[in-house]
Amino acid sequence: MARIVMKFGGTSVGDCDRIKNVARRVKAEVDRGNEVAVVVSAMSGVTNQLVDYCKQIAPLHDAREYDTVVSTGEQVTIGLLSMALQELGVQARSWMGWQVPILTDGAHGKARIETIETGELERRMSGGQVAVVAGFQGLGPDNRVTTLGRGGSDTSAVALAAALKADRCDIYTDVDGVYTTDPRIVAKARKLDKITYEEMLELASLGAKVLQTRSVEMAMKHRVRVQVLSSFVDVPGTLVCDEEEIVEKELVSGIAYSRDEAKITLVRVADRPGVAAAIFGPLADANVNVDMIVQNVSEDGKHTDLTFTVGKADLDRATKVLSEKQASLGYERLVPDSNVVKISVIGVGMRSHAGVAQKMFSTLAEKAINIQVITTSEIKVSVLVAEEYTELALRALHSAYGLDA
Ligand code: ASP
Ligand code: MG
Numbered sequence: 001m002a003r004i005v006m007k008f009g010g011t012s013v014g015d016c017d018r019i020k021n022v023a024r025r026v027k028a029e030v031d032r033g034n035e036v037a038v039v040v041s042a043m044s045g046v047t048n049q050l051v052d053y054c055k056q057i058a059p060l061h062d063a064r065e066y067d068t069v070v071s072t073g074e075q076v077t078i079g080l081l082s083m084a085l086q087e088l089g090v091q092a093r094s095w096m097g098w099q100v101p102i103l104t105d106g107a108h109g110k111a112r113i114e115t116i117e118t119g120e121l122e123r124r125m126s127g128g129q130v131a132v133v134a135g136f137q138g139l140g141p142d143n144r145v146t147t148l149g150r151g152g153s154d155t156s157a158v159a160l161a162a163a164l165k166a167d168r169c170d171i172y173t174d175v176d177g178v179y180t181t182d183p184r185i186v187a188k189a190r191k192l193d194k195i196t197y198e199e200m201l202e203l204a205s206l207g208a209k210v211l212q213t214r215s216v217e218m219a220m221k222h223r224v225r226v227q228v229l230s231s232f233v234d235v236p237g238t239l240v241c242d243e244e245e246i247v248e249k250e251l252v253s254g255i256a257y258s259r260d261e262a263k264i265t266l267v268r269v270a271d272r273p274g275v276a277a278a279i280f281g282p283l284a285d286a287n288v289n290v291d292m293i294v295q296n297v298s299e300d301g302k303h304t305d306l307t308f309t310v311g312k313a314d315l316d317r318a319t320k321v322l323s324e325k326q327a328s329l330g331y332e333r334l335v336p337d338s339n340v341v342k343i344s345v346i347g348v349g350m351r352s353h354a355g356v357a358q359k360m361f362s363t364l365a366e367k368a369i370n371i372q373v374i375t376t377s378e379i380k381v382s383v384l385v386a387e388e389y390t391e392l393a394l395r396a397l398h399s400a401y402g403l404d405a
Contacts, residue, residue, distance in 0.1 A: 001168040003035040003125070007135065007157035010044035011174040012231035013077045022231065023084035025172070026130060030090055036129040037121065037164060038135035039157040040081055044075025047136075047150070063108035067137075067147045071097075074134035074153070080130045092130040095121065097137035097145065102156065104146045112214075113138055113155065116163035125164075132161060146237035149161065154215035158179035162222035169219070169226045170237075171211065176230035178203065178210055180403040181255040186395050188404040194239045194246045194252060199253050202346045202380050206256035216240070219396070243348055251349035251356060252401040257390055258342045259293060262315040265307045265323070268332035271298040278329055279306065279322065286321045288314045292375045292384060304330075307373055309384060312338055340372065341390045344382040344398060357381045363400040369393055 006029065009010050022040075029036050041047075050070045054061050078094035085092035100121060104111035121131050135153020140146040147154055154171060161169035176191065178200065183189040196274075197220035204213040210228055219226045219240060229237025243249070269275055280290060291309045298304035310318045319336050322329070350356040357374075360381055364371060369392065373384040385393060398404055 001033045001035065003037075003164060004029055005037045005039060005157055005161040005164065005166045005169045007039040007153060007169065007171045008041065008231055009153070009171075009173050010041045010047070012103055012172050013040055013042075013081065014044040016080070018231075018334050019077070020084050020087075022081060022172075023088055023090070023233065025079075026092075027088050027090050030128075030130060035125045035133040037133060037160060037166070038081065038123060039133050039135045039153055039160060040074060041135050043077060043154040046073035046076070048110060057245040063140070064144050067108050067145050070301070071137040071147050073135070074136050075078045076133045079135045084136055085130055085132070090130055090301055092132055093124070094237055095131055095133045097134055097156075098139040098204070100133060102133075102138040102159070104140055104148070106140045106142055108140065108144075108146055108148070110149040111138055111140060113148070113159045116160060118160075118163045122164065145308075149212075149214070151209075151212040152214075154212040155218055155339060157260050158215045158218045158222075158224050158226060161226075162218065163223045163269060166224070169224050171226060172231035173210065173228060174230065175210060175228075175282060176233055177228050178240070178254070178255050180253070181398055182257070185257075185391055186398050188398060189393075192238050193236070195253055196243045196246060196348050196380055197240060198243075198348055199346050200240045202344070202377075203254055203256050206258050206342075206344055211240075249349050250347060250401075250403075251353055252345050252347035252403065253349075254346050255394060255397050255401070255403070256344045256346060258344075259387060259390070260312050260341060261309040261342050262312045262336065262338040263307060263340050264315070264318060264322070265305060265335040265337070266329070266331040266333075267305050267335065268303040269306050270306040270330045271302055271312050275329070276306075278325075282321050282325060283310070283318055286317055288318045288321070289340075292373045292382065294373050303332075309340070309342070309373065339387045340384050341387045341393075342384050343378050343390070343393050343397070344384055345401065348379050350381070351378055359400055360397060363396050364393060367392055367396050 082092045082094040135156035179189045226240040293308040369389045371383045
């Protein structure tokens with residue numbers, strides 16, 4: 001007997017037939033003799049609609065009331081799924097976040113789970129009752145409903161699996177696993193059987209929208225084995241797990257891309273102590289996240305060019321902040337460029353093997369793709385190139401690292 005947390009996202013519970021389909025999948029786990037808790041999202045589109053209502057009533061709304069509104073989508077699905085399970089003869093009951101309780105901090109709209117008191121849930125689960133828990137929501141220290149940020153029910157599921165010391169957390173979604181790269185762009189992309197937490201974290205934060213980034217951080221911290229699989233087709237998914245569980249490690253596991261970044265170059269910035277602080281300080285104050293940064297050596301010892309990337313959505317704000325400070329920063333020109341894509345190769349194998357970055361550079365060179373900015377971490381090499389090369393670069397790199405199916 002195992003203890004399993006199953007999570008179903010919005011498309012998996014998108015209508016009543018799909019909810020019945022979910023109930024059949026849950027029943028199958030119960031029939032195998034497992035103890036099961038299920039976490040569900042709102043039906044697809046519902047949360048968007050609720051967010052939109054809030055915006056229509058008040059563009060700058062009270063975050064506590066926002067949570068009151070947007071948390072309701074999940075209440076509908078837990079009730080419906082519990083009914084569907086009962087229809088199949090499976091004992092089940094629904095749990096709102098506050099009923100469990102799932103306790104969070106007070107950051108309404110983006111709360112973090114602090115503790116989950118699982119006593120009552122476990123008592124009932126061991127008696128054969130399926131716990132159907134609302135994702136995305138919790139109870140704040142102000143005794144009010146909180147929500148965890150968009151996509152937060154992944155985090156609810158992983159947190160619940162950690163609290164229940166579950167053997168596995170199965171995340172059912174509309175894709176059947178984690179791929180070596182985006183299969184819509186690279187037809188030869190392959191589904192991975194296993195991927196490490198570290199790699200998944202990089203993929204998730206680079207925009208592979210399979211799992212919410214925070215849920216991967218949580219899984220890594222508590223060593224929760226997470227399986228990503230399809231709720232529509234019956235094939236094995238991808239297991240996100242510890243490095244030790246992966247016998248045949250690839251040098252590179254995946255190639256990710258992000259079109260969400262934009263590049264800013266400051267031409268002829270004074271090359272003296274304190275300049276970087278003077279540039280990035282005001283950006284941080286304006287809540288602009290900076291990702292890649294390169295600074296050149298100055299030719300004359302007095303001036304240098306500085307290039308960095310920010311989120312595309314922040315480009316205008318960043319430009320405005322820096323333009324206002326042009327006189328004090330003393331740069332000559334600001335050149336914004338949103339026609340860029342960040343491409344990253346990811347793999348824990350590169351910790352112990354040299355040459356991964358070199359292969360990336362030579363592959364792009366063969367295709368005559370110019371690299372504008374480079375950054376690396378222990379398990380990742382990222383380059384910034386012109387956006388029109390996205391497809392060409394992804395396909396070439398996918399072959400170069402031997403990832404083609
Ligand atoms: N229903 C919430 C959302 O749409 C939470 C989730 O689906 O994970 O963001
Ligand atoms: Mg989701």
